[in-house]
Amino acid sequence: MSLFYNILLIVLWNLIVPILIGYLITKFMKSDDKNNIAINFLIGFIVMLGIFQPITLIAIYLKVSLTFLTMLVKLVWGTLSIVSIVINHKRIFVTMSHVTIVLKKFNIYLFGALLLIMLQGYSYIAYEHIDDDDAFFVATATTAVANDNLYVKSPYSGVTYKNLPDRYILSPFSIYYAVMSKLTLVHATVYAHLFLPLVLLLFVYMVYYLWGKEWFQKSESLGVYLVLISIINIFGNYSEFTTQSFLLFRLWQGKAFLAAGILPFLLYLCYKTRKEMEYLFFIALFFGTLAASHVSSMGIFLAPLLIGCWALVDLIMTKKLTRLFCYMLCCLPSILCGLLYVIIS
């Protein structure tokens, strides 16, 4: 298959399908932002990962093949996308026609921000940062594809596992690489190291964009803000453990995506629930904690900690117990994963 065909498949499964799923969720929103393509992409992507998490955990438990899992999630994601097209086609068309309005607001600062973001994307295309953790994360995906099974063989040596890696099994982001590799017909390592970071970088900057939209009405200010955050990221290597370093070194790894993308998005969703009292954001938050637990075992703990801190302040400021209850419900996936971890370890 040609590279062009692979890129079309990557665009389909990593951009178009998440956007369509996002439209399905935002269909029922009252918020003015429901037609914003960025929020639809982000919610859709999070929901895709959130749906993928329980399906994958059950698939690992039942020892089904990777091919079966791929068919199943293809069916689920595909059905949601088609349903979305059927019920949202007018709204999608209207949103697309708004692109020209957005382009008219383009200014020198937004252009500068775009250049800086493209520079960061270019670093992922033309350069490499080799990380030994991929001996597990990426090789788990290649091993799954080669053997058509899930966590049966050790990615380190290829021998059959005696004991499953309980630390990682509840956050099987590597299986996501494997499924995407099968859906896009790209080698799992090429997908993880080349294409996935570009998709996730887009995710991260869309989160920043949404934060900027909340604070600034003028597109010039939005541009300045995006320029500044790009500079903060590019010059954020004062330690190799900062969010910025993780963002630009190894975004394909779940923990990096958690730090740079998912946690800031969860915080954004919390911020929106506070600002607009829109309960549908709680649903996105629920899928967000599922996604956090999917990408990294650290997400099982950090996502509820983030929501817990926000909820505590919320309770003190608003004194609304129903909101606290909603926040607690959003943490359920993490609590369940934590309990499962205790049981299997």
Added chain:
Amino acid sequence: MFQIGWQFVQDAYQIYTSNGIIQLLLIGSFIIILINDKKEENIHLVYYCITALVIILFPPIAFVFGKYFIGESVYWRVFWLMPSGILIALVLTKLLERINRRYQKQLFMTAIVFVLVLGGKNIFNSNNYSKSTNYYKLPQEVIEICEMVAPNGSNTKMVVPETIVSYIRQYNPNINLLYGRNLGKDKQKGKKYKILLQLNSSEPDTKYIAKYTKKKDCKYVVFDNSSIGIEEIEQYGYKLYGVTDSYTVFKLVE
């Protein structure tokens, strides 16, 4: 408990923040929002940050989190809860918005960029990145060795030095390895560990290596070119099969 927790906090802070100025700018941002901002949700955001900081920096809590939930050596990851970059950029832009005169605005913007650049450290430097030579983003020599021993993704079993052990199965998962990454870290005993020590030593015991690798059906043994006396393995059933810039590959012929 308090002392250990305090140690976790100190180590985490030192590892994460190092000598950057982001933390100072973050505290400045809190103050500016609390003084100037009237929007409840923005104040909520600052209170969230303060609450999270109090929780993660309080030694007894740090002890419990570090020991039972996150991990002592990676406690610094709790700082990921701080939306530092987002908040700093938002506040700086808000300050810029307040300046009406164009030249003052440009001057302030230049000053901000100057502080961020000088106070931080550029990620894009040669210590962090190298020009990629393939779409896999793996060392080119690994691909050469994999294609040499198992062309087009075929099967085989081999043993390689630790320097490339992490990458072989990322390229070709049909190649089984005698030992994988972290063997020496997880388990420092047993025959595999002895092979690891020998294969990665400057003067490997080729007789010992050949005896064990043959027993384990390793079709190929890869040595670092800098190791001395590796050609002696030819006396024990292996023949020179190929050479790359840094590695020499021997194939089992018996």
